[in-house]
Amino acid sequence: MAKTEFKAESKRLLEMMINSIYTQKEIFLRELISNASDAIDKLYYKALTDDNVTFDKDSYFIKVVPDKENRMLKIIDTGIGMTKEELETNLGTIAKSGSLSFKKETELKDGHDIIGQFGVGFYSAFMVADEVTVVSKALGSEEAYKWESEGAEGYTIVPCEKDSVGTEIFMKIKENTEDDTYDEFLEEYRLKAIIKKYSDFIRYPIKMDAAIKRPKEGSENEFEDVIEEETINSMVPIWRKNKSELTTEDYENFYAEKHYGFDKPLKHIHISVDGTIRYNSILFIPEKTPFDFYSKEFEKGLELYSSGVLIMDKCSDLLPDYFSFVKGMVDSEDLSLNISREMLQHDRQLKLIAKNIKSKIKSQLQTILKNDREKYEQFYNSFGRQLKFGVYNDFGMNKEELQDLIMFYSSMEKKLVTLDEYVSRMPEEQKYIYYASGETHQRIERLPQTELVADKGYEILYFTDDIDEFAIKMLMTYKEKEFKSVSSGDLGIDTEDQQNDEQQENENKELFEEMKTVLGDKVKEVKVSKRLKTHPVCLTTVGEVTIEMEKILKAMPD
Ligand code: ADP
Ligand code: MG
Numbered sequence: 001m002a003k004t005e006f007k008a009e010s011k012r013l014l015e016m017m018i019n020s021i022y023t024q025k026e027i028f029l030r031e032l033i034s035n036a037s038d039a040i041d042k043l044y045y046k047a048l049t050d051d052n053v054t055f056d057k058d059s060y061f062i063k064v065v066p067d068k069e070n071r072m073l074k075i076i077d078t079g080i081g082m083t084k085e086e087l088e089t090n091l092g093t094i095a096k097s098g099s100l101s102f103k104k105e106t107e108l109k110d111g112h113d114i115i116g117q118f119g120v121g122f123y124s125a126f127m128v129a130d131e132v133t134v135v136s137k138a139l140g141s142e143e144a145y146k147w148e149s150e151g152a153e154g155y156t157i158v159p160c161e162k163d164s165v166g167t168e169i170f171m172k173i174k175e176n177t178e179d180d181t182y183d184e185f186l187e188e189y190r191l192k193a194i195i196k197k198y199s200d201f202i203r204y205p206i207k208m209d210a211a212i213k214r215p216k217e218g219s220e221n222e223f224e225d226v227i228e229e230e231t232i233n234s235m236v237p238i239w240r241k242n243k244s245e246l247t248t249e250d251y252e253n254f255y256a257e258k259h260y261g262f263d264k265p266l267k268h269i270h271i272s273v274d275g276t277i278r279y280n281s282i283l284f285i286p287e288k289t290p291f292d293f294y295s296k297e298f299e300k301g302l303e304l305y306s307s308g309v310l311i312m313d314k315c316s317d318l319l320p321d322y323f324s325f326v327k328g329m330v331d332s333e334d335l336s337l338n339i340s341r342e343m344l345q346h347d348r349q350l351k352l353i354a355k356n357i358k359s360k361i362k363s364q365l366q367t368i369l370k371n372d373r374e375k376y377e378q379f380y381n382s383f384g385r386q387l388k389f390g391v392y393n394d395f396g397m398n399k400e401e402l403q404d405l406i407m408f409y410s411s412m413e414k415k416l417v418t419l420d421e422y423v424s425r426m427p428e429e430q431k432y433i434y435y436a437s438g439e440t441h442q443r444i445e446r447l448p449q450t451e452l453v454a455d456k457g458y459e460i461l462y463f464t465d466d467i468d469e470f471a472i473k474m475l476m477t478y479k480e481k482e483f484k485s486v487s488s489g490d491l492g493i494d495t496e497d498q499q500n501d502e503q504q505e506n507e508n509k510e511l512f513e514e515m516k517t518v519l520g521d522k523v524k525e526v527k528v529s530k531r532l533k534t535h536p537v538c539l540t541t542v543g544e545v546t547i548e549m550e551k552i553l554k555a556m557p558d
Pocket of ligand 1 (some may be wrong): 082135
């Protein structure tokens with residue numbers, strides 16, 4: 001029988017497809033299952049508009065059947081099927097998407113659940129198979145047809161037998177080569193894992209046969225092997241459910257199931273937006289800092305789904321660096337995907353979603369801060385540093401966003417306080433927000449420089465984190481109040497009168513000169529201090545860089 005040849009361009013395109021579009025071979029299963037799901041969807045939409053078609057949701061399924069012995073992998077669906085013409089146009093023409101046409105033709109408002117649009121996914125089967133056979137019977141058709149191809153060489157279509165409407169795809173899985181193994185695509189556990197990963201939220205059951213041991217009837221210790229059908233996917237995505245139907249436990253289970261972390265989430269955020277951009281999202285603020293969080297290995301990002309199908313494991317564009325601790329997923333129907341459906345074509349929608357998500361996270365953190373101080377402090381102990389980095393990074397671009405979320409230990413309250421709390425407590429005559437840097441709270445408390453400020457009854461923020469002072473330098477002011485290190489030259493506190501100072505300065509002139517000679521370049525100047533109470537001497541700095549900052553800068557690699 002004569003083979004119909006692919007057109008020359010198609011041939012090249014197919015080669016390209018098979019070898020370069022997808023980064024991972026396992027994607028083929030996602031593509032074929034997506035097609036099967038689309039095919040069942042089409043039947044469903046037909047039933048909505050055609051009284052002759054009934055749709056009984058329970059009798060529709062997708063089934064994956066590996067056959068190791070014959071190196072054959074079979075995918076069965078109970079969808080709308082394909083006529084001879086459709087096999088010809090949809091599978092014989094690369095980049096022809098029957099699904100896209102269907103969406104356009106039916107103009108269904110709800111049609112965006114249909115996944116297909118590019119008309120290339122099917123060919124990903126050739127990444128793992130050197131022969132693909134499609135047996136299909138279309139809805140309302142008496143005959144079934146068999147489409148067969150070994151890849152770039154073309155395909156044949158012949159009539160065949162098939163009882164029920166739907167499609168069966170047979171893939172002859174490739175033999176292992178030196179560089180690549182294909183055996184995994186015949187392993188039950190591996191197939192299950194791939195289905196779970198990419199197709200967990202396909203709305204129809206994806207079934208596989210599982211051999212289980214069952215006690216023999218009438219016997220207690222004899223067992224027999226029976227084959228039972230198992231549904232692999234969880235089908236209904238939790239993020240499409242109504243918040244009111246879900247319990248904290250449901251979210252915690254999802255967190256664990258998705259391996260977002262080994263801890264429990266401190267807080268979940270469930271977002272459903274149905275405006276200019278539509279998306280659903282479930283986000284988590286973890287309880288504990290992941291062990292690699294502050295290392296180079298840590299990758300931020302959210303899982304990105306398009307109509308329930310996983311597109312990207314870690315979409316980093318969805319999260320600003322300062323919220324990199326957030327885990328979770330986003331599902332949107334409105335994304336324009338690139339052809340491999342592994343990436344996005346335009347980032348306009350993504351940017352909108354990211355912006356939206358950012359403000360949701362921020363307001364959620366503010367709510368926790370306001371209503372559950374203990375929880376916020378727990379969060380802050382795990383991830384506060386990242387927020388302070390956020391203030392410092394990007395030349396302080398995000399300081400407005402973050403200034404109300406950061407906290408420092410207070411000399412007065414003996415706990416973490418926000419800048420707002422500090423400022424609201426300031427006596428009227430206090431000009432600055434005072435801080436003191438040091439390695440520990442105890443050390444800071446012993447600094448002679450803190451004495452005068454504390455004596456005045458002013459609150460001091462303790463900076464024990466490397467980043468603290470740098471972040472504050474970016475912030476410069478909070479509610480128009482400048483920050484002032486207790487070790488800076490002018491503390492802006494009036495003490496002794498001018499005359500007294502001058503007198504002391506004159507009386508001790510010789511002593512100071514002698515001290516300066518002895519210390520040489522180590523100090524700029526020796527002078528009377530206005531700030532000492534019980535300590536005889538202290539070091540102060542002139543200019544912006546404080547002693548603590550200098551230490552950090554010196555310790556940094558060049
Ligand atoms: P896309 O899914 O992007 O449209 P594919 O290459 O995956 O592209 O599939 C091409 C077309 O083949 C689909 O649009 C659909 O019309 C048809 N098709 C593929 N698989 C099936 C199936 N299992 N049942 C019915 N039609 C299918
Ligand atoms: Mg497809």
